[in-house]
Amino acid sequence: MLKQIHAYTLRNGIDQTSDLVLKLLQIPNLPYAHTLFNLIPKPTVSLYNKLIKAYSSDGKFHNCFSLYNQMCLQGVSPNEHSFTLLFSACSSNSSSRLGQTLHSHFVKLGFVLDVFALTALVNMYAKFGMLASARQVFDEMGVREIPTWNAMIAGYAKSGELERALELFGLMPCRNVVSWTTIISGYSQNGQYAKALAMFLQMEKKKDVMPNEVTVASVLPACANLGALEVGQRIEDYARKKGFFKDLYVSNAILELYARCGQIDVAWLVFNEIGNRRNLCSWNSMIMGLAVHGKCKEALNLYEQMLRVGITPDNVTFVGLILACTHGGMIFKGRQLFRAMKPKFGITPKLEHYGCMVDLLGRAGELQEAYDLIQGMPMKPDNVIWGALLGACSFHGNIKLAEKAAESLFELEPWNPANYVLLSNIYASAGRWHGVAKLRKVMKGGRIIKAAGYSFIEEEGQIHKFIVEDKSHPRCEEIYALLKALYAEMKFKEV
8 A cells, every 4th residue: 555655656746755654663664765765865853863762762773873874874863863763773783883983973972961862871781791881881971870870780791790780779769660670580580599589578668669670570589599488479569469470571570489499399380371472581480499309200201292393402402311311310312312412412521410420420430431421522621520539439438539520629629628537537437537537637737617508598588597606697686585485395295
């Protein structure tokens, strides 16, 4: 129909090309819109911007930059909105050099007061990891909107500079849900789960901001890793009431919560509830959950089902599968899966796969094969891999390979007392007391002290951490009084 209208306007000398371009962008039909656009003798900057925005939304960023060059060659001066769009396109396309060039054009044209373009510029540099440049633009801004603060905080969080992110967060004159979600997500993605959860609980107390789907999907992994099932279930209830379960990131996070917190039957129910929306992450979470809970055959059967529905496994899938074989003592199947990764699926085994294989072989008593596998690795073995071998040597009493594993561990992490203690126990079990004495002397000389073990408990939605004879808790007097009463009652019942 639009092509017929275009033909009619050409026959009758009516110039409605610009209007047709706009209509085509709404459909969208970008190739035809661009063809008509090129027929316009002098397109306006507004029309240029609309076509740039359309290409950016379609992920065709090179077209955005080509249009900018065309704009400059035709003598059409870009405006602030042009640069807002172009900076966003650069950040999505990881074009740092082009972004810096556009920044210099932006300054030369005198657009240094537009808050929207400057926010896009801060976001661009932050996404590139060029935090010094991002912060310089941020600091020089006379007016900052909430998205400006959010962009800078997100940059720090993504780079792991969480102290600086929190510092900026605290300086914000006002915050929205994106601000809170950014800092929660930053803590969670950097493995600081307790801080992520604490920040979420703090957010809940605010009456002017409500968690959205992204907030929920960011905090639930923290609950899963902390074992904070009670809080996680409360967040799940909130998410379901708000209709967030239809968001796959949220439903996958709920699945992971139950799979990690020992509720594997509930995880199955959630997995089935997700149904046809399941993606690779859903399958991986369920396979990993089954593997960790010792349901090895179920994990392998689920993998076969995954293949039948056309889902291609990734490196995470194989970590779960080899782990399932480890817990089930399926050494032949584990070898088979590991060897099939590269030829069948094009997946090059990573450190974690080698670590799982060393654990599998070690538990099965195939210590020499495990050691040979380590020696043949294309990358340098880390402390986890040598630690798995040392643990297996401890179980099977292999002093020779234990010494080799320990020697590598002492080089990788000389500060870790666990390695010295484990080797010392191996010597003691074999009656090699001179080895025990030598290790104790090394530990004493290096001031290597065994770290105190600690426990987490969840009570009324709060996570509490305790060590032996801990008196740092604010309610320690009540805790010790209760323990004393329990001890007295237990002693009385024994009598």
